[in-house]
Amino acid sequence: MRLRDRPVLRDIVLVGGGHSHVGVLRRFGMHPVPGVRLTLIGRDTHTPYSGMLPGYIAGHYDYDEVHIDLSRLAQFAGARFLRDEAVGLDLDARSVRCRDRPPVRYDRLSINIGSTPQMDNVAGALEHAVPVKPISGFDARWRSLLDRVRDHAGGTRIAVVGGGAGGVEMALAMHYRLRGELRGLGRNPDDLRLHVLTKGAEVLPTHNARVRRAFERVLAERGIDLRRGAEVVEVSAAGLRTANGETLEVDEVIWVTNAGGAPWLRETGLALDADGFIQVTDTLQTVTDPYVFAAGDVASMLNYPLEKAGVFAVRQGPKLAENLRRAAEGRKLKAYHPQSRWLALISTGDQFAVASRGAVSLRGAWVWRWKDWIDRRFMSRFSDLPAMEGDEPVAPTTVRLEGEEAAQALSTIAMRCGGCGAKTGASVLSRALGALRPVERDDVLIGLHAPDDAAVVRVPRGKAMVHTVDFFRAFVDDPYLFGKIAANHALGDIFAMGAEAQSATAIVTVPPGLEAKVEDVLHQMMSGAVEVLNEADCALVGGHTGEGVELALGFAINGLVDEDGASIMRKGSMRPGDTLILTKPIGTGTLFAAHARWQARGRWIDAALVSMCQSNRLAARCLREHAATACTDLTGFGLLGHLVEMTRPSGVHAELNLSALPVLEGAEQTSAAGLLSSLQPANVRLRRALRNQQEAANHPRYPLIFDPQTAGGLLASVPAARAGACLDTLRALGYQHAAAIGRVLDLGNELAPIVLLPA
Numbered sequence: 001m002r003l004r005d006r007p008v009l010r011d012i013v014l015v016g017g018g019h020s021h022v023g024v025l026r027r028f029g030m031h032p033v034p035g036v037r038l039t040l041i042g043r044d045t046h047t048p049y050s051g052m053l054p055g056y057i058a059g060h061y062d063y064d065e066v067h068i069d070l071s072r073l074a075q076f077a078g079a080r081f082l083r084d085e086a087v088g089l090d091l092d093a094r095s096v097r098c099r100d101r102p103p104v105r106y107d108r109l110s111i112n113i114g115s116t117p118q119m120d121n122v123a124g125a126l127e128h129a130v131p132v133k134p135i136s137g138f139d140a141r142w143r144s145l146l147d148r149v150r151d152h153a154g155g156t157r158i159a160v161v162g163g164g165a166g167g168v169e170m171a172l173a174m175h176y177r178l179r180g181e182l183r184g185l186g187r188n189p190d191d192l193r194l195h196v197l198t199k200g201a202e203v204l205p206t207h208n209a210r211v212r213r214a215f216e217r218v219l220a221e222r223g224i225d226l227r228r229g230a231e232v233v234e235v236s237a238a239g240l241r242t243a244n245g246e247t248l249e250v251d252e253v254i255w256v257t258n259a260g261g262a263p264w265l266r267e268t269g270l271a272l273d274a275d276g277f278i279q280v281t282d283t284l285q286t287v288t289d290p291y292v293f294a295a296g297d298v299a300s301m302l303n304y305p306l307e308k309a310g311v312f313a314v315r316q317g318p319k320l321a322e323n324l325r326r327a328a329e330g331r332k333l334k335a336y337h338p339q340s341r342w343l344a345l346i347s348t349g350d351q352f353a354v355a356s357r358g359a360v361s362l363r364g365a366w367v368w369r370w371k372d373w374i375d376r377r378f379m380s381r382f383s384d385l386p387a388m389e390g391d392e393p394v395a396p397t398t399v400r401l402e403g404e405e406a407a408q409a410l411s412t413i414a415m416r417c418g419g420c421g422a423k424t425g426a427s428v429l430s431r432a433l434g435a436l437r438p439v440e441r442d443d444v445l446i447g448l449h450a451p452d453d454a455a456v457v458r459v460p461r462g463k464a465m466v467h468t469v470d471f472f473r474a475f476v477d478d479p480y481l482f483g484k485i486a487a488n489h490a491l492g493d494i495f496a497m498g499a500e501a502q503s504a505t506a507i508v509t510v511p512p513g514l515e516a517k518v519e520d521v522l523h524q525m526m527s528g529a530v531e532v533l534n535e536a537d538c539a540l541v542g543g544h545t546g547e548g549v550e551l552a553l554g555f556a557i558n559g560l561v562d563e564d565g566a567s568i569m570r571k572g573s574m575r576p577g578d579t580l581i582l583t584k585p586i587g588t589g590t591l592f593a594a595h596a597r598w599q600a601r602g603r604w605i606d607a608a609l610v611s612m613c614q615s616n617r618l619a620a621r622c623l624r625e626h627a628a629t630a631c632t633d634l635t636g637f638g639l640l641g642h643l644v645e646m647t648r649p650s651g652v653h654a655e656l657n658l659s660a661l662p663v664l665e666g667a668e669q670t671s672a673a674g675l676l677s678s679l680q681p682a683n684v685r686l687r688r689a690l691r692n693q694q695e696a697a698n699h700p701r702y703p704l705i706f707d708p709q710t711a712g713g714l715l716a717s718v719p720a721a722r723a724g725a726c727l728d729t730l731r732a733l734g735y736q737h738a739a740a741i742g743r744v745l746d747l748g749n750e751l752a753p754i755v756l757l758p759a
């Protein structure tokens with residue numbers, strides 16, 4: 001039994017993948033607590049490491065060197081990664097409200113979401129300034145700024161507002177990088193003018209005088225205009241104005257001033273300090289609710305007024321991990337005492353840095369190399385994840401439960417040993433499913449709105465009914481997303497037939513556990529599924545839920561087509577000369593095989609999930625309107641398997657252009673690395689259908705024609721004369737990867753029906 005398959009007794013939910021939570025995830029990955037499920041709710045899949053951000057801006061590091069891949073780290077930690085943004089809390093119900101999904105319940109919660117710029121008190125700042133914080137979104141803002149500077153004819157004037165370590169370091173890094181960019185474009189680097197404005201009398205006010213002088217000197221040497229006592233009170237498209245009436249014309253304003261807590265925290269009921277940060281005790285528990293913890297910038301320690309620096313967020317990680325574990329085990333928590341002095345290594349943009357600690361100051365290229373070594377070593381802890389061989393030994397849970405929960409846990413564990421297959425309790429079901437709102441349709445006579453032993457639906461006059469069923473186990477840890485994908489996958493058959501969906505019944509297996517946990521998983525999963533079914537105007541009319549070893553979901557779906565069958569799209573009616581069109585990219589099988597082994601980048605998985613959630617409904621309509629002669633949806637047999645399913649009954653052959661195949665980002669790399677779905681070997685047997693397999697086998701996309709798809713796109717044959725217009729419409733409908741991937745050939749003399757291009 002794998003640890004993550006054990007009954008869940010406690011849910012620890014981490015909101016935000018900040019510097020503290022990455023440490024928590026790593027620690028739980030290395031030392032899991034049986035019975036504890038970790039969930040990370042994160043707005044961004046790749047979170048930046050603040051220490052290397054200036055080096056990234058200066059161009060010394062690439063994106064992946066300075067970002068921690070939360071999706072991969074969560075996978076390592078055995079944690080669920082819910083890519084979403086927390087927007088509220090319900091402390092009584094112990095749940096986190098999210099932007100795009102049902103609330104997520106917790107037993108213990110920890111918040112590490114960094115800080116938010118406070119710009120709304122300066123006129124025009126929100127519209128015209130580029131905030132550095134939150135640092136998680138800065139990359140996109142920085143890239144568009146880079147483009148603007150590159151495209152800007154003549155000189156560019158940039159103002160950096162904020163003279164703390166962050167502001168000065170950022171100004172120097174930008175200066176270094178942008179001058180290099182201008183030089184690279186054959187332009188004069190002196191076309192760039194940089195200004196640093198600070199409200200106070202000094203830059204880097206929290207550092208010693210020698211450090212301050214060093215940075216003043218560097219700024220002067222670089223020709224960066226430093227303005228002290230310059231509090232910016234207004235920003236406009238033309239520039240900015242300070243409190244003493246001075247105006248400055250600039251093209252860009254970068255905002256690096258002190259930040260505050262996220263606005264949504266104000267509605268949570270948690271006690272906040274004057275800047276909106278969450279007040280916490282030495283154990284990192286909020287003063288309001290001992291079940292809620294906070295760390296990093298967002299936490300304001302009652303007994304230690306700390307500077308907002310990543311170094312503290314990092315240091316809090318181990319103590320937070322220990323306290324979350326202790327809280328689950330019902331043990332006494334430990335106090336975190338921050339050091340009174342800390343080492344800051346502040347770079348000057350040109351691979352030179354200044355060390356600052358208390359009254360000490362050192363500087364040189366060697367300080368940069370030292371900083372670089374420390375930073376890279378830190379990052380390697382999250383990129384070079386230690387191999388955790390095999391399944392963990394079955395250890396008794398150390399989670400402390402009392403009363404009803406303890407009794408339920410005992411019976412859950414007993415049930416596991418006694419076997420599965422029991423029906424899930426009626427009260428759990430009614431609570432989990434009661435809040436769902438499936439669409440109501442006139443042709444559904446008896447459905448979930450008035451449940452009975454079975455649903456009753458009418459086949460409208462002039463229509464015929466299309467039936468299909470699909471069922472598969474959860475391959476992602478996010479039950480809401482899994483529900484969406486499972487429903488989308490099941491609907492694929494209906495749309496591929498040229499039908500519209502009418503009604504669905506669900507079949508669910510859910511691992512046994514505490515009632516509240518089972519209810520939550522069911523609710524999350526079915527909410528996702530119902531959202532997708534509703535969008536397709538498909539009424540969920542009933543279902544059956546039982547216990548099983550794994551979470552799994554399937555649907556029997558009924559669709560409707562015109563009785564005369566004119567709109568039906570069959571597999572077996574391809575015509576020679578037709579163009580083969582594929583509406584979505586392939587590669588989901590290999591990407592998720594790689595994900596399971598921590599070998600896929602988070603953004604590849606994000607893109608694959610988006611593709612899996614995209615409905616085939618509009619694509620099917622478009623194909624029908626462009627007189628598709630045949631159509632199928634891509635699922636487990638892979639592209640080649642499904643193509644052969646079409647060519648054989650059509651009595652045709654086909655040519656497939658490997659270079660034209662739309663492929664998900666990362667899929668070529670993962671398949672080349674041999675990270676393949678367990679279904680791939682069965683699909684590879686079909687290579688006998690290939691005429692020139694040996695010549696094509698070295699093509700990087702060759703393995704992907706065998707890759708099994710989940711909720712894949714539609715593969716259709718369209719008359720060649722209509723193919724161009726069909727593709728234009730598909731792309732306008734949002735299928736931006738839709739492509740012509742080959743053509744249908746006459747049935748030749750060759751035995752093997754498929755020829756691959758390039759040969």
Ligand SMILES: Cc1cc2nc3c(=O)[nH]c(=O)nc-3n(C[C@H](O)[C@H](O)[C@H](O)COP(=O)(O)OP(=O)(O)OC[C@H]3O[C@@H](n4cnc5c(N)ncnc54)[C@H](O)[C@@H]3O)c2cc1C
Nearest residue numbers: 016017018019043050086113114166296297308309310311
């Ligand atoms: C230019 C610059 C340079 C800096 N250099 C240094 C340095 O060298 N050393 C140093 O110690 N400090 C440095 N700092 C300060 C440092 O950036 C912050 O103190 C640090 O990032 C705070 O870390 P954190 O863990 O609290 O949050 P963050 O690192 O900001 O992480 C927050 C995470 O939470 C996620 N998130 C945010 N809101 C939500 C939400 N509502 N729901 C879900 N997820 C959410 C984000 O996506 C992100 O992953 C620098 C700051 C700047 C601006």
